[in-house]
Amino acid sequence: MEGYKPFGIPMRELGSVVLLFEEFEAIRLSDYENLTQEEAAEKMNISRPTFTRIYDKARKSVAKAFVEGKAIIIQGGTYITEDYWYKCQDCHETITAIKPITQCRKCDSEKITPLNKKNPAIF
Ligand SMILES: [Zn+2]
Structure with missing residues (x-):
């Protein structure tokens, strides 16, 4: 999986948002595995404030993609x-x-x- 694209929009008309790998991981740990932010931060070996920043950015990107019908491209990140x-x-x-x-x-x-x-x- 390299990302998601909305159904029914031709690729050439499709905008995209980039989700860094650690942003994907933050959503996965927090929303999918239901870890607390403390636990998720610990799993990713980052501080709680850093986790919160990554997670907030991740959710904004995903929300933007859903609301605006954009593709999500998952890329290797830089924090870690x-x-x-x-x-x-x-x-x-x-x-x-x-x-x-x-x-x-x-x-x-x-x-x-x-x-x-x-x-x-x-x-
Ligand atoms: Zn395995």
Whole structure:
């Protein structure tokens, strides 16, 4: 998944908003996994105020895309550069690690894709 596009609007007429990977992650942890902002910030290894800033920006971007019928493009971000981020190809878990890893923590699959800016592959 690299993003979303609204149904029924030709691509050439379509505007887009960019959602950074950490913004996507903030929404995922907070709204999808129902973590508190403290827990989510801890999971992302960032401070609570930084989390709140990322999360607020993420929600504004998503709201704008929904209301204005724009595509959402998910891109690698800039806030978090020291951690290693991966996406498991098998169970689709997003994994953050302090050191490089070779296996998914959840399903032990070795089919994991790095998401860091060193490797600009977006999931
Ligand atoms: Zn997995």
